[in-house]
Amino acid sequence: IATLVKRLDTRIPQVLIEARIVEANDTFAKEFGVQLGIVRANRDGSTYSNIFGGNTGTSTAFNGLGVLADDPTLGVGFGVNLPATDVLTNPGSIGFNLSKFTSGGSMALDVRLSAAEAQNLAKVISSPRVMTVDNKKANIIQGEDIPYLSISQNGTQVQFVEANLQLIVTPHVTAENTILLELETHRDAPNFETTVQGQPAITRNKAETSVLLNDGETTVIGGIYVVEKTKVANGIPGLMNLPYIGRFFRYDKDSEDKKELLVFVTPKIIR
Template sequence: VRVLRPLIDEAGYIEAIEDPNAIVITDTLANVDRIVAIATTFDGEAEMDAEVIRFTYAEAGTVATAISEVLGAAGTGARLSVDASSNVLLVRGTQRDISQIRSLARAMDTSPRVAQSETVSTSIYRLQFGEASIVADLVRNTLTGSTDLTNPVAASVGEDPANPDTKIFAVGPEAAPISPVSVQASIETNSVIVRGTQRQLSEVSQLIKALDVRRPQVMIEAAIVEVSGDIAERLGVQLGIGENSQTGGIAATSFGNGGGALQNILVALGQSNAAALSTGLSVGLASDNFGALIQALNTSTSANLLSTPSVTTMDNQSATIVVGQNVPFRTGRVTTDGGNVTEVIKREDVGITMVVKPRITAGGVVQLEIEQEVSSLTNQAVTGAADLVTNRRVINTTVLAENGGTVVLGGLITDDRLQSNQKVPLLGDVPVVGHLFKSRSDSRNKRTLFVFLRPTIMLTRADLEKAAETRYRRAQSAETAVQPRSILKQEKVRKLPLEIDGLY
């Protein structure tokens, strides 16, 4: 009242009443309104209120800063306080101010807009050449490594020290979380199923595209031959030295395009028409010098061509060829409680076994990992042997060969010596004179095993068709060869069609 009394007109009146804490004013209407407005400002503390505003999506500190900038320092008498730990905003002011601030805060508390690149979706990638399970494992292992993508089944990139169960993904901006990506394989449809954001799917798509490529294939032709006597020694010399080689003479076990090596080998095998053959063993499918070598080995009386296997396999994929018998061997005996004895049998392959793994290197050079075994049952009795006895010759090596070139593995020598005595009973045992009634013979058979290999890279369908056509023509040539006549009635054999397409 003491503050407001100077504002009262001379004819006016103002008085304070303690109970009920009110002011009585008598004056003109305009002056009364002016004094009431001023008095209300002095009575603001009694009308102040407080409210706690909680947020679901927005940060309390960000909202408080934005409201203060919008309303300005003189726009309201309300006071704002932020509790960051609980993400709440404390407001103290009049109900009008609190209502205004509450409306602004609610308008700002909305879910953040998700960028198109962070939208989670699912994509299915149908593979053309790769195997779904292998590609999925490669992608999954890549994502759990040094990339910014993470698979939920893999180990976490990091952990929060305060909460070990919380996964930390160090990707992009520090405040931008990333959802995990899931990679699964569908064996039935040979597909890879990926669920993640658009950015993750884009990276996974590029990775799958790089993995799902057509792998080149390698056709490996082999000739396994046994050469006996001095022919083996002469053939070994020809394998080591090619006098007419364009590269300077030394051909070792990988023949170049020089023609001397092949001609010298055929001469050593007793082929009189060796000079008419084309030069070089390192040729493509257009030439068939490897076929000429096979023919020479097959017709030579000094060589025993054991097998001519061939196999086609993918790059960096092992292939196995087994030509022989599965022979049972006794490995032990088991005695039952009733006294019955049962023999333990184990079957093993006896014959020709070749395991080869090609790997195409730079420049079209083929690296061959070879395991070659030639085994056979022996007819000779071995003292102390419990069962069958086998002869084994094994080559285990890694070599390099040019595309279409031939490499030779050899040097496995078998030296069989047989001594036999025959005599007339009683007379052959007579001293001195008994030598006239008995005979003694010593025989020695020395055989050397050589393995010829020729890898051919096939990158396209045309290469496969060309290889099939070449081998088909070779089979036709063997069929049309003159067969010895016989007086016996022979069954009519179906002939091969002129074209390979006629087989199907």
């Protein structure tokens, strides 16, 4: 009985979930966001190999830390090299990409993100942290309420629609002190091109996956897009608004800015 009580009377481990939500432009996403080939140095420091396959080679010792495969000092190919373009325009790509890197790779990640922000290639829009216990969900929401005009019998009213990026993480700590993460990602965004009585349609993206990580490793989910469309009209005031002939005095420009959201998740066991 004493053995059973001792086994049951065990402190439940807590897990700190650190997330970094990064908004990256197309250039940064293609160069880094989905080129997540990762290498791990052997203990003797003589060789390294890609976790996800690809080329191998020799290098100096890295003290067992993971390093990014696009480091200019490494002459290897990427283990993962899938440009995160739309599935409809590029069937060879994937909508939601997932990869992971070691704690050493996470340090390199912070440096790379800081450099990208300095060059206006990416922006860390949120860095939430949440503590949860083993086998319990942690819920992280990043978003905003967008106003729109709703037309009804009572007149025109201002209402709001949620545009959220939601990350649900459930950690499971194994006996080997690894962490099995159940990840669920939702992104809801209004589509004002399709409306019913002023209310926009909701575009929904969802991804679910499970990944096994060591304590302090980082996993990343990519392929979540934010598309902003703008229309600008320039011309001669007064003349540009004339019917029929106004277009001869007006210049219309439609632009589309597509950015990718990269979600980095790092679990750490707290005992």
